[in-house]
Amino acid sequence: MKGFALVLALLVLSVCSAFAATxxxxxxxxxxxxxxxxxxxxxxxxxxxxxxLAAREMGSIADWNTVLSxxxxxxxxxxxxxxxxxxxxxxxxxxxKITNELTCGSATVCSDARLRLRTAERPWGSNNPRxxxxxxxxxxxxxxxxxxxxxxxVVWVGDDGSESDGNPLVDGGAPSGAGAAIVRVRAESFGPGxxxxxxxxxxxxxxxxxxxxxxxVSPAVP
Numbered sequence: 530m531k532g533f534a535l536v537l538a539l540l541v542l543s544v545c546s547a548f549a550a551t552x553x554x555x556x557x558x559x560x561x562x563x564x565x566x567x568x569x570x571x572x573x574x575x576x577x578x579x580x581x582l583a584a585r586e587m588g589s590i591a592d593w594n595t596v597l598s599x600x601x602x603x604x605x606x607x608x609x610x611x612x613x614x615x616x617x618x619x620x621x622x623x624x625x626k627i628t629n630e631l632t633c634g635s636a637t638v639c640s641d642a643r644l645r646l647r648t649a650e651r652p653w654g655s656n657n658p659r660x661x662x663x664x665x666x667x668x669x670x671x672x673x674x675x676x677x678x679x680x681x682x683v684v685w686v687g688d689d690g691s692e693s694d695g696n697p698l699v700d701g702g703a704p705s706g707a708g709a710a711i712v713r714v715r716a717e718s719f720g721p722g723x724x725x726x727x728x729x730x731x732x733x734x735x736x737x738x739x740x741x742x743x744x745x746v747s748p749a750v751p
Contacts (some may be wrong), residue, residue: 571676572726573745575668575718579682580730580740582671583664583714587686588738593700593712596686599661603684605671610662617679618721624665624683631685631715632660655695658687658713668718681719689713689731710734717748 586603587593595601602610611625626636633639634648644657651657664684668677688697692708701709710733717727725748731741 568721568724569726571680572718572720572724573728575677575680575682575720576716576726576728578668578672578677579664579684579716579718580714580728580743583684583686583716584732584738584740586664587712587714587732588734593710593734594698596663597659597661597688597698597700597712602662603664605664605666606662607666607670610665614665614681616681616719616721619719619724622681622683622719624662627683627717628660628662628685632658653690656688656690656692656697658690659697660685660687660715663714664716679720682716683719684714684716687713687715715746 582605583603586605587596590596590601592601599610607614613621613623615621629635629637629639633643633646635643644659645655646657647654662683663686664682666682668680668682688700689708689711690713691711692701700712712732713729714732715727715729717725719725727746727748728743729746730743733739733741
């Protein structure tokens, strides 16, 4: 009887172990998917928060041409507008490289020909935006919330696509004034692992600053 009881106990233990292992395998993908979804939402919220920060700062700048030329930046920066930035539990990012990739599709300095090249993402030719770094900072330095504790954000500013003056460094330079007081902003959020989200929008200044044409876009090539 003792031998039978031991065998029975071992069988019950084996069944329980197999059931526990199966349950873990079934729930693990759901837990991973839930974690990935939370990271994606946090990344999108961080990019959206960066757009709001850029709108607030742009509202205090009288001449947007200084932003389009790169001579004026936000106060929300963490050093020189080049070099590597360490991302919490993620890969380092190279600000200059990402900016070049975004502006002309090249990791190195953009030639004039590449700047004017028409592509699906940049179909305006000589009016293609020349993206300038405006904000680049750990978001926790500005918004100290747990959701943003490990997110790094970058915001670029460029001329809007409605202009046809052939000069993307001047806001509303055409005689008609089309596109005046409108600029395009692009915010990208970096964080743990590969989780990245990017948003493009237009800022319009009339009596006040407002955000329009908000849309999610593919992240820049690192």
